[in-house]
Amino acid sequence: MILIQLFLSFFKIGCFSFGGGYAAMPLIQEQVIRTHHWMSMNTFADLVTIAEMTPGPIAVNAATFVGTQTAGISGAIAATLGCVLPSCIFVSVLAFIYTRYRKLSLLQHTLAGLRPAVVAMIAKAGVTILISAFFIEGIPAVHQVSARMILYFAAALFLLRKVKMNPVLVMGLCGVCEMVFYAAQTHLGP
Amino acid sequence: MDQTKRQKLKKLFLSTLYLSTFTFGGGYVIVTLLKNRFVDQYHWIDEEEMLDMAAIAQASPGAVAVNGAITVGYRICGIPGLIMAVLGAVIPPLVILSAVSLCYTAFISNPYVSAMLNGMRSGIGAVITSVVYDMGKNVVNTGDILNMAVMILSFCASYFFNVSTIVIIIAAASASMLRAVLSARGGKEA
Numbered sequence: 001m002i003l004i005q006l007f008l009s010f011f012k013i014g015c016f017s018f019g020g021g022y023a024a025m026p027l028i029q030e031q032v033i034r035t036h037h038w039m040s041m042n043t044f045a046d047l048v049t050i051a052e053m054t055p056g057p058i059a060v061n062a063a064t065f066v067g068t069q070t071a072g073i074s075g076a077i078a079a080t081l082g083c084v085l086p087s088c089i090f091v092s093v094l095a096f097i098y099t100r101y102r103k104l105s106l107l108q109h110t111l112a113g114l115r116p117a118v119v120a121m122i123a124k125a126g127v128t129i130l131i132s133a134f135f136i137e138g139i140p141a142v143h144q145v146s147a148r149m150i151l152y153f154a155a156a157l158f159l160l161r162k163v164k165m166n167p168v169l170v171m172g173l174c175g176v177c178e179m180v181f182y183a184a185q186t187h188l189g190p
Numbered sequence: 191m192d193q194t195k196r197q198k199l200k201k202l203f204l205s206t207l208y209l210s211t212f213t214f215g216g217g218y219v220i221v222t223l224l225k226n227r228f229v230d231q232y233h234w235i236d237e238e239e240m241l242d243m244a245a246i247a248q249a250s251p252g253a254v255a256v257n258g259a260i261t262v263g264y265r266i267c268g269i270p271g272l273i274m275a276v277l278g279a280v281i282p283p284l285v286i287l288s289a290v291s292l293c294y295t296a297f298i299s300n301p302y303v304s305a306m307l308n309g310m311r312s313g314i315g316a317v318i319t320s321v322v323y324d325m326g327k328n329v330v331n332t333g334d335i336l337n338m339a340v341m342i343l344s345f346c347a348s349y350f351f352n353v354s355t356i357v358i359i360i361a362a363a364s365a366s367m368l369r370a371v372l373s374a375r376g377g378k379e380a
Contacts, residue, residue, distance in 0.1 A: 178309025
């Protein structure tokens with residue numbers, strides 16, 4: 001049963017993530033966290049981090065990760081199949097239409113008009129990741145806010161935008177800083 | 191199956207396997223790499239056709255990297271080519287993420303690892319903020335009021351009213367298609 005659920009969830013994700021890469025993020029969040037509770041928000045944030053640092057698309061990475069966590073290797077395979085099947089179908093159909101009519105302009109205009117909505121969805125997923133980063137235990141309340149995390153965020157944004165540093169390196173730096181902070185706190189602290 | 195076709199399928203599988211293992215940073219990079227391999231090195235596809243395939247890959251839902259591999263595989267060897275290309279594209283993330291997933295469960299309880307992942311969450315938050323900023327700026331730069339309205343409305347619907355991503359994507363796509371059809375009827379390009 002869990003295998004069918006994994007397959008169907010990732011099939012939906014595969015069907016509706018137009019625009020590549022991050023476009024799958026809000027759908028994964030909705031299916032995996034909100035609907036099925038296969039993963040916590042913090043684990044999801046870790047997953048996006050891991051996906052960014054390893055080769056392969058976020059959706060396929062997420063499918064494997066969630067599949068393995070919930071139902072082992074067979075779960076990973078079921079979820080991955082679900083995730084790539086829509087691609088196989090759509091691409092074949094589009095390739096057929098294209099070789100027949102040599103025209104995709106209506107589709108391309110439709111997709112161009114879809115882009116603002118996709119940006120908004122990615123932004124929403126981004127906000128939830130930031131909330132899980134900034135607030136201790138992921139609870140958005142003033143006394144739970146971690147000033148250190150906001151400092152990392154600001155520094156990371158500066159390195160990305162102004163210094164044009166590689167994103168993987170920037171994330172690595174944030175991770176190392178927090179690890180050093182933790183080590184210092186446990187060894188030197190009261 | 192004759193010898194040359196089997197040879198081609200093997201080459202196709204190994205190429206997508208290789209590209210998928212060593213491509214960090216997702217979809218748009220891999221289209222260029224597919225072109226290098228299949229147009230410039232193997233001469234299986236001509237340049238113009240590759241551009242059309244990239245358009246199809248980007249117009250289809252799902253990961254652009256997988257879609258790109260599918261279009262190329264299908265074009266070169268039909269359905270067996272499609273299957274080989276998909277396998278090549280998903281096996282690396284499947285193997286890597288299964289391993290990561292097992293390590294994650296084993297190491298997440300380690301306070302140093304969890305501190306590092308905590309810090310990296312701020313980093314990935316900054317990476318996504320930067321991506322959203324660029325994408326949002328592109329939408330605003332089109333100067334199209336309707337596009338901006340769609341972006342803001344989608345965000346509000348999703349963030350404040352918890353409307354599902356799939357519903358928003360379908361609504362935005364319908365509106366956008368209607369607009370594309372109307373403007374095509376009106377005789378001017380949208």
